[in-house]
Amino acid sequence: MADLKYTLHTHTIRFDGQNTPAEMVAHAKDLGFNTIGFSNHFIVNPAIRNSKLYYYSELGGYHNIYSGSFKEAVYKFKIHYAEIEKIRKLYPEMNILRGMEVDFFDNDKWKEGFQEAIRLLKPDYTIGSAHFIEHDGVLLNTHDWQSADPELQKELLKQYWSNVEKAAGSGLFTWMAHLDLPKKAGLGFGDEWMVLENKAVRAAAKSNTAIEINTGFYRNYCYEPYPSNRVLKMIKRSKVPVLLSDDAHSMEAIGRHFDEAQNLIEFFKLKTFDVNSLIK
Numbered sequence: 001m002a003d004l005k006y007t008l009h010t011h012t013i014r015f016d017g018q019n020t021p022a023e024m025v026a027h028a029k030d031l032g033f034n035t036i037g038f039s040n041h042f043i044v045n046p047a048i049r050n051s052k053l054y055y056y057s058e059l060g061g062y063h064n065i066y067s068g069s070f071k072e073a074v075y076k077f078k079i080h081y082a083e084i085e086k087i088r089k090l091y092p093e094m095n096i097l098r099g100m101e102v103d104f105f106d107n108d109k110w111k112e113g114f115q116e117a118i119r120l121l122k123p124d125y126t127i128g129s130a131h132f133i134e135h136d137g138v139l140l141n142t143h144d145w146q147s148a149d150p151e152l153q154k155e156l157l158k159q160y161w162s163n164v165e166k167a168a169g170s171g172l173f174t175w176m177a178h179l180d181l182p183k184k185a186g187l188g189f190g191d192e193w194m195v196l197e198n199k200a201v202r203a204a205a206k207s208n209t210a211i212e213i214n215t216g217f218y219r220n221y222c223y224e225p226y227p228s229n230r231v232l233k234m235i236k237r238s239k240v241p242v243l244l245s246d247d248a249h250s251m252e253a254i255g256r257h258f259d260e261a262q263n264l265i266e267f268f269k270l271k272t273f274d275v276n277s278l279i280k
């Protein structure tokens with residue numbers, strides 16, 4: 001199929017999104033999209049319920065995105081994917097894909113569990129991410145780093161980039177999400193981070209993993225997507241393919257700032273990921 005108009009990084013109700021998959025598909029179709037994929041959070045860690053953010057997620061009612069075991073996460077995704085399957089039948093003209101946004105944890109037990117989960121769920125694609133850093137036996141979310149002292153912030157950033165490099169190089173993911181996520185917490189802008197950023201980009205190149213241009217950051221104090229122009233230049237040099245992502249947590253966010261992000265792809269002459277390859 002030529003001319004795919006796609007949105008593949010989206011979140012829905014029962015996870016931390018605001019709309020049902022059916023509402024998202026109907027709205028995407030109205031906007032002229034012919035391809036939509038769902039990538040709800042797949043965050044599995046036995047210590048996740050001890051994290052600060054878990055407490056807040058319970059207050060906010062979106063704690064379902066966290067699972068203490070793979071068994072739990074697979075159970076949730078089986079129900080979710082079955083719902084998507086039903087919607088597929090209602091919209092034969094749309095490509096409707098089953099994805100997941102996965103938090104990568106660098107240990108063998110996690111990798112084994114994840115690979116087994118993939119065998120069971122058979123997603124159409126997986127997005128790698130690192131929203132959490134393990135520090136002193138506690139999982140710290142990007143949000144928590146803001147209040148840390150500068151020395152600890154530096155250490156967390158180092159760990160973040162090392163995690164992203166490992167995730168990007170693992171070959172477990174179709175593409176990597178919001179590569180320079182720490183800027184959400186106002187961190188990692190300095191040029192001293194370029195070495196680690198470049199390592200992560202090169203790891204993606206080596207394992208044939210794409211990188212998304214995530215337009216969810218445009219609304220913030222600095223008007224750009226994830227990743228920054230600085231990282232986009234590295235992506236260009238390493239010839240890593242890119243794709244657009246709106247990280248939509250509601251139907252109104254579908255396709256936000258795609259024109260501007262598309263301009264960046266053209267400006268830097270970036271190689272683009274073949275979304276067609278995901279469609280069976």
Ligand SMILES: [Zn+2]
Nearest residue numbers: 101129177178
């Ligand atoms: Zn994310």
Ligand SMILES: [Zn+2]
Nearest residue numbers: 009011101247
């Ligand atoms: Zn997301």
